[in-house]
Amino acid sequence: MKKNIMIVGVGGQGTLLASKILGRAAMDSGLDVKVSEVHGMSQRGGSVVTYVRVGDEVYSPVIGKGDADVILSFEILEAARWLPHLKPGGTIVTSTQEINPMPVITGAAEYPAGLAENMKALGVDVRAYDAPAIAAEAGSARASNVAMIGLAADVLGFDLDVLRAAVAACVPQKALDVNLRAFDSAIGYAAKG
Amino acid sequence: MKTLLLGNESVARGLYEAGVRFVSSYPGTPSTEITEFAATYPEIYAEWAPNEKVALEGALGAAIGGGRSFCGMKHVGLNVAADPLFVTAYTGVGAGMVIGVADDPGMHSSQNEQDSRHYAIAAKLPMVEPANSAECRAYTKIAYEISERFDTPVILRLTTRVSHSRSPVEAGERVEREIAPYVKEPGKHVMMPANAKKRHVVVEEHLAALAEYAETTELNTVEENGTPIGIITAGNCYNYAKEAFGKNASYLKLGLLNPLPKKLIEDFAAKHERLIVIEELDPVIENHCRALGLKVTGKDVLPLCDEYSEELLRSRLLGIEPDYAEVGAAIPARPPVLCPGCPHRGVFYTLAKLKLRVSGDIGCYTLGAVPPLSAIDSVYCMGASISSLHGTAKVRGEEDKYVAVIGDSTFMHSGLTGLVNVVYNGGNTTTLILDNSITGMTGHQDNPLTGKTLKGDPAPNLSLEDICASLGVAREHIRAVDPNNLEELEKIVKEEVGAPCPSVVICRRPCALLKSVKKNPPIQVDWEKCVGCKNCMKIGCPCISVTGKKATIDQSMCVGCGLCEQMCRFGAL
Numbered sequence: 001m002k003k004n005i006m007i008v009g010v011g012g013q014g015t016l017l018a019s020k021i022l023g024r025a026a027m028d029s030g031l032d033v034k035v036s037e038v039h040g041m042s043q044r045g046g047s048v049v050t051y052v053r054v055g056d057e058v059y060s061p062v063i064g065k066g067d068a069d070v071i072l073s074f075e076i077l078e079a080a081r082w083l084p085h086l087k088p089g090g091t092i093v094t095s096t097q098e099i100n101p102m103p104v105i106t107g108a109a110e111y112p113a114g115l116a117e118n119m120k121a122l123g124v125d126v127r128a129y130d131a132p133a134i135a136a137e138a139g140s141a142r143a144s145n146v147a148m149i150g151l152a153a154d155v156l157g158f159d160l161d162v163l164r165a166a167v168a169a170c171v172p173q174k175a176l177d178v179n180l181r182a183f184d185s186a187i188g189y190a191a192k193g
Numbered sequence: 194m195k196t197l198l199l200g201n202e203s204v205a206r207g208l209y210e211a212g213v214r215f216v217s218s219y220p221g222t223p224s225t226e227i228t229e230f231a232a233t234y235p236e237i238y239a240e241w242a243p244n245e246k247v248a249l250e251g252a253l254g255a256a257i258g259g260g261r262s263f264c265g266m267k268h269v270g271l272n273v274a275a276d277p278l279f280v281t282a283y284t285g286v287g288a289g290m291v292i293g294v295a296d297d298p299g300m301h302s303s304q305n306e307q308d309s310r311h312y313a314i315a316a317k318l319p320m321v322e323p324a325n326s327a328e329c330r331a332y333t334k335i336a337y338e339i340s341e342r343f344d345t346p347v348i349l350r351l352t353t354r355v356s357h358s359r360s361p362v363e364a365g366e367r368v369e370r371e372i373a374p375y376v377k378e379p380g381k382h383v384m385m386p387a388n389a390k391k392r393h394v395v396v397e398e399h400l401a402a403l404a405e406y407a408e409t410t411e412l413n414t415v416e417e418n419g420t421p422i423g424i425i426t427a428g429n430c431y432n433y434a435k436e437a438f439g440k441n442a443s444y445l446k447l448g449l450l451n452p453l454p455k456k457l458i459e460d461f462a463a464k465h466e467r468l469i470v471i472e473e474l475d476p477v478i479e480n481h482c483r484a485l486g487l488k489v490t491g492k493d494v495l496p497l498c499d500e501y502s503e504e505l506l507r508s509r510l511l512g513i514e515p516d517y518a519e520v521g522a523a524i525p526a527r528p529p530v531l532c533p534g535c536p537h538r539g540v541f542y543t544l545a546k547l548k549l550r551v552s553g554d555i556g557c558y559t560l561g562a563v564p565p566l567s568a569i570d571s572v573y574c575m576g577a578s579i580s581s582l583h584g585t586a587k588v589r590g591e592e593d594k595y596v597a598v599i600g601d602s603t604f605m606h607s608g609l610t611g612l613v614n615v616v617y618n619g620g621n622t623t624t625l626i627l628d629n630s631i632t633g634m635t636g637h638q639d640n641p642l643t644g645k646t647l648k649g650d651p652a653p654n655l656s657l658e659d660i661c662a663s664l665g666v667a668r669e670h671i672r673a674v675d676p677n678n679l680e681e682l683e684k685i686v687k688e689e690v691g692a693p694c695p696s697v698v699i700c701r702r703p704c705a706l707l708k709s710v711k712k713n714p715p716i717q718v719d720w721e722k723c724v725g726c727k728n729c730m731k732i733g734c735p736c737i738s739v740t741g742k743k744a745t746i747d748q749s750m751c752v753g754c755g756l757c758e759q760m761c762r763f764g765a766l
Contacts, residue, residue: 011529
């Protein structure tokens with residue numbers, strides 16, 4: 001198995017925890033893995049990206065243009081921003097959540113409409129879900145990041161039990177129940193399409 | 194069993210296993226986590242020093258005292274620590290000493306893109322560079338062996354992608370080391386000219402011995418694939434090269450960056466028709482190869498600026514361009530912003546409103562420079578807000594409409610001496626110290642003003658008011674204010690900017706992200722009263738937007754700081 005996965009979103013959305021879970025799942029699957037994170041200045045509500053590369057032998061910790069098998073996006077504008085990194089034939093699993101960036105808030109730019117349709121029209125396999133709603137239904141919108149992993153489970157390529165165990169190993173104990181509920185319920189949503 | 198460790202976490206593991214006893218650092222992205230993880234081992238004494246120079250001198254003292262020591266910093270921190278750095282090459286160490294420095298190619302979180310390898314050459318110190326987390330642990334331990342064998346500090350060079358990537362690491366056990374007996378050696382440690390002259394000779398002898406070591410060390414490895422192309426590289430660039438070329442090239446991976454080997458490179462060159470040097474930033478290895486008379490491809494096709502990638506190497510060296518899709522619509526940028534409830538927001542709103550020229554500094558509050566606040570005129574380096582403004586004010590005379598803005602941790606790092614200069618030389622500038630009770634940007638580290646140490650122990654609560662008074666600022670011109678009280682803040686800033694003497698305004702409110710800070714219920718908009726005037730938008734809060742001519746507040750993000758309420762003239766918030 002060889003998978004290049006990108007996790008993109010807005011600083012503060014929990015992309016680091018998601019990448020930790022995928023890294024753990026890769027290790028538990030007996031694969032080599034590199035996870036590249038963003039710290040510091042770029043975290044303050046800015047656009048953030050984490051690279052997770054899994055395979056028999058992995059060297060580079062980053063993923064270039066046209067090289068991601070899966071882009072897991074926590075915010076739909078970020079999915080569109082990072083689309084050029086998707087491999088032809090790759091999959092974008094995105095939350096439909098919209099968070100206005102400062103240029104939109106100040107009126108210097110507009111938030112583009114119809115992004116999911118726009119990307120689909122390019123022939124991209126885009127799977128869009130209301131992740132915060134799915135997580136909220138399971139008990140807390142804060143579990144959106146774990147719900148996103150559940151929504152993408154079938155394209156991430158890990159054994160489902162391994163992935164679930166990785167969630168259990170990485171999520172803080174006090175929030176574990178709600179996160180596992182969000183994960184399971186997200187898998188159900190994804191199966192329904 | 195292998196575990197997935199951050200590069201910095203793995204360096205800390207290496208410190209632990211190497212029997213290191215003393216760690217002193219100043220936080221700086223991407224180096225900070227080394228020291229944070231080191232502090233989790235009870236066997237290691239670890240501290241945050243007020244700045245990198247103090248940290249490095251502490252580490253030197255610990256090594257002279259007989260215990261293995263470490264200090265960590267980002268690349269620009271090494272500029273601050275450069276004075277002791279250069280002298281340590283002359284004095285040598287007692288027990289092993291390693292200086293961890295993390296460069297930031299691509300400037301993810303820095304004000305410049307300097308290449309720290311030049312420091313190793315200039316200071317005549319050995320430097321090692323790992324390419325992944327496993328090497329972070331292993332090379333850290335080897336660095337201590339080099340340090341003790343050649344009686345010199347060793348620089349461990351990291352880059353953002355190595356520091357902040359996770360990869361598998363097999364941990365080992367700690368080897369405890371006895372503290373060596375103290376020996377008084379003034380000829381080695383009193384660096385006055387007569388002694389230093391003798392020591393310089395020793396430094397050159399050590400370097401010559403290290404150059405021989407460079408030919409055979411396990412840090413430099415050859416991977417021969419019988420190819421016409423031979424790649425000479427180091428650190429994370431090795432990873433990019435491996436991805437782009439695979440078995441279609443042979444590799445000389447250099448783990449020891451100073452001194453560089455001669456014969457090893459010449460032998461490798463002799464086996465390959467085409468030599469390519471792949472290194473981010475400056476052509477250090479390339480220039481060394483050219484000095485050996487070798488013909489190499491390097492900066493003639495690869496850039497001097499920004500970080501490298503597999504994609505870049507494919508494009509520039511193999512002529513392969515990626516195949517990808519793009520949406521037609523313009524994608525608005527998403528720059529970082531001050532967080533909801535950030536205590537700095539009111540400060541920059543007020544300074545912009547008063548049309549003051551603002552000399553800024555390094556920290557989260559640098560974001561006061563971006564729209565819509567756009568309040569900052571300049572940001573250079575740690576502490577420069579106060580000292581550079583003093584020069585501006587001196588040449589521009591009485592046109593006194595300036596303030597310096599500096600964070601609490603940055604003030605303790607290198608603002609103190611700038612303020613002393615203002616007082617001593619009869620300046621009359623106003624300094625705003627943004628005291629948010631933490632070192633914010635690097636992810637919440639304690640500092641001499643927080644009353645707590647890195648290990649979580651209580652520390653004396655230093656008072657900013659007393660410090661400024663002791664530096665000679667008149668007590669009546671040291672004012673403290675809650676920056677979320679806009680009216681009071683504006684009044685005090687106006688008064689102090691108008692004062693004919695040095696003045697300090699301490700804007701005191703803890704960082705909104707601190708766990709101890711209680712969040713208030715989110716602010717509600719009364720749509721009956723909201724007239725859509727957008728006055729609340731002037732503070733640049735990411736929670737507020739105006740849609741359909743009415744303000745809306747994102748209820749999931751708002752922490753109820755109340756700043757926007759003060760902006761509304763219609764009582765709608």
